[in-house]
Amino acid sequence: MTTTDSGVELMSVNNLSFFYGTNKALSEVTMPIKKNRITSLIGPSGCGKTTLLRCFNRMHDLYPRNHYEGEIVLDGVNILDKSMDLIKLRGKIGMVFQKPTPFPMSIFDNVAYGLRLNDIGNSSVLAEKVEKALRQAALWDEVKDRLKQNAAGLSGGQQQRLSIARTLAVDPEVILLDESTSALDPVSTQKIEDLLLELKKEVTIVAVTHNMQQAARISDFTALMYIGKLVEYDETETIFARPANEITERYVTGRFG
Amino acid sequence: MKRIEKRKITNLIALSASILCAALGLALLFLILYHVLVKGLESFSLGLFTQDPAPPNRAEAGGLRSAFLGQGLLTTAAVLAGVPLGVLGGTFLAEYGRDSKFCRLLSQLCDMAVSIPSIVIGTFVYAMLVKPFGGFNGWAGATALAIIILPVVIRTTEEMMTMIPWTLREAAFALGAPYHKVITSVVWRASINGIFTGILLAIARVAGETAPLLFTSFNSSFFRFNLSGSVPSLTVSIYQYAASPYESWISLAWAAAFMVTIMVLFLNILGRVLIKLRTRG
Ligand SMILES: Nc1ncnc2c1ncn2[C@@H]1O[C@H](COP(=O)(O)OP(=O)(O)O)[C@@H](O)[C@H]1O
Ligand SMILES: [Mg+2]
Numbered sequence: 001m002t003t004t005d006s007g008v009e010l011m012s013v014n015n016l017s018f019f020y021g022t023n024k025a026l027s028e029v030t031m032p033i034k035k036n037r038i039t040s041l042i043g044p045s046g047c048g049k050t051t052l053l054r055c056f057n058r059m060h061d062l063y064p065r066n067h068y069e070g071e072i073v074l075d076g077v078n079i080l081d082k083s084m085d086l087i088k089l090r091g092k093i094g095m096v097f098q099k100p101t102p103f104p105m106s107i108f109d110n111v112a113y114g115l116r117l118n119d120i121g122n123s124s125v126l127a128e129k130v131e132k133a134l135r136q137a138a139l140w141d142e143v144k145d146r147l148k149q150n151a152a153g154l155s156g157g158q159q160q161r162l163s164i165a166r167t168l169a170v171d172p173e174v175i176l177l178d179e180s181t182s183a184l185d186p187v188s189t190q191k192i193e194d195l196l197l198e199l200k201k202e203v204t205i206v207a208v209t210h211n212m213q214q215a216a217r218i219s220d221f222t223a224l225m226y227i228g229k230l231v232e233y234d235e236t237e238t239i240f241a242r243p244a245n246e247i248t249e250r251y252v253t254g255r256f257g
Numbered sequence: 258m259k260r261i262e263k264r265k266i267t268n269l270i271a272l273s274a275s276i277l278c279a280a281l282g283l284a285l286l287f288l289i290l291y292h293v294l295v296k297g298l299e300s301f302s303l304g305l306f307t308q309d310p311a312p313p314n315r316a317e318a319g320g321l322r323s324a325f326l327g328q329g330l331l332t333t334a335a336v337l338a339g340v341p342l343g344v345l346g347g348t349f350l351a352e353y354g355r356d357s358k359f360c361r362l363l364s365q366l367c368d369m370a371v372s373i374p375s376i377v378i379g380t381f382v383y384a385m386l387v388k389p390f391g392g393f394n395g396w397a398g399a400t401a402l403a404i405i406i407l408p409v410v411i412r413t414t415e416e417m418m419t420m421i422p423w424t425l426r427e428a429a430f431a432l433g434a435p436y437h438k439v440i441t442s443v444v445w446r447a448s449i450n451g452i453f454t455g456i457l458l459a460i461a462r463v464a465g466e467t468a469p470l471l472f473t474s475f476n477s478s479f480f481r482f483n484l485s486g487s488v489p490s491l492t493v494s495i496y497q498y499a500a501s502p503y504e505s506w507i508s509l510a511w512a513a514a515f516m517v518t519i520m521v522l523f524l525n526i527l528g529r530v531l532i533k534l535r536t537r538g
Binding site: 113 | 424426427428429443
């Protein structure tokens with residue numbers, strides 16, 4: 001583990017390539033993920049941001065014919081190893097998707113879903129953890145009187161915070177977000193950004209965003225990708241003020257393409 | 258000018274022809290329904306549910322309580338066997354077999370099986386479960402009905418589950434759920450209404466079947482809570498009483514036809530209402 005002023009390295013991506021069948025979507029990506037920091041992945045659409053994010057929780061394994069090369073090391077273990085226990089891994093590394101994905105059940109049951117998988121049967125412990133997660137996701141005050149109601153009745157912004165609460169409930173070390181505010185109104189987006197800044201005290205966050213102002217506002221580190229390659233990784237300030245690469249400069253100043 | 262006029266006339270002819278055909282079809286349908294309703298109501302009495310058929314040409318026609326019970330037993334047994342098997346089979350095709358060519362073939366075979374004439378299934382079961390066991394029996398009848406239900410339930414389950422977007426499953430996987438949990442606690446829950454509708458429509462289908470029962474459970478006048486031996490059913494009763502020369506038995510057949518029509522109509526309408534509810538929210 002390397003310690004620098006800018007944080008401890010929690011994960012390291014080493015020479016990672018990813019293939020959808022024979023289509024190489026990521027080429028030799030190498031970058032650190034710093035603990036208790038927010039790392040943004042930016043870049044033009046189709047450059048491989050989602051693909052990279054879904055390597056961290058091995059989401060690609062759900063579909064046949066996909067494969068990885070290289071490694072992602074977490075706690076001294078290559079999580080891309082075939083023998084990796086995916087259920088444990090996904091308990092450690094949670095994910096929030098672009099569109100809210102409420103399960104067809106009550107608000108309470110949504111948040112309790114992951115906890116029940118881990119056999120937390122004791123109802124008072126369960127209720128406590130659900131409340132804590134909903135508070136962390138800044139949703140508690142809005143839903144505390146209707147926990148038994150179906151989650152489909154919440155607004156889009158509330159559903160997305162519910163997805164975050166559901167992910168937080170199982171106490172992950174890392175949270176991955178894939179353009180999780182792109183479908184939301186400015187007020188909900190603001191709430192979620194504030195929430196992420198608060199959350200990074202406890203978890204490490206990797207967020208894909210197509211919105212550069214958002215990346216500049218919330219992230220400590222930014223990685224710019226282009227056609228499956230990592231173009232530049234640095235502190236967010238550096239990326240936006242003094243980018244080393246010409247592609248980065250063109251992209252962050254909006255003179256791209 | 259002329260061309261336009263010609264087109265208008267052609268249009269008028271085609272339109273009136275199709276309206277006429279539709280009206281004729283609907284008129285026939287309503288004529289049948291009307292006839293069944295009128296005749297059925299004439300012969301309807303509460304005794305239908307509490308009495309057994311009286312010997313021919315008495316003042317009292319008697320009732321069909323053994324046929325109601327038999328129909329209930331046959332349908333229940335068929336549903337208990339066909340529905341769980343069908344739901345599990347459909348689940349397998351939609352989830353574990355979604356990328357397998359063999360499973361795609363299986364689901365196409367199910368589509369074909371849905372349109373096998375029920376009399377073929379009746380004769381098949383006759384050869385397998387009636388002949389070798391020395392006579393008509395209710396188990397064979399229930400088996401024939403279950404075989405009719407099975408492909409319908411498999412295909413509806415598969416289709417309803419395939420309609421659930423993958424992002425929902427991914428969200429459950431992302432929380433560390435194993436696949437069987439994702440299916441039982443998320444996918445089934447999201448598609449339960451559609452699957453249930455499919456089951457109702459499948460039951461409605463077998464409720465009106467006569468041919469497969471004629472070859473298997475046949476008929477009997479005994480009131481027994483048992484599927485061994487011949488078992489009476491409403492549809493076979495209609496067939497036999499309607500073909501009899503006795504006035505009182507023919508009127509029983511109308512009453513039975515009335516009841517079957519009402520039940521099938523009810524199940525179908527319930528199924529459609531559920532579909533409406535689901536698509537609305
Ligand atoms: N399921 C898939 N199968 C094949 N190719 C894919 C799949 N998903 C994405 N790709 C390809 O991989 C590349 C990167 O896509 P993606 O990671 O979704 O980009 P981004 O999230 O940056 O917009 C694109 O060229 C895309 O066409
Ligand atoms: Mg993307």
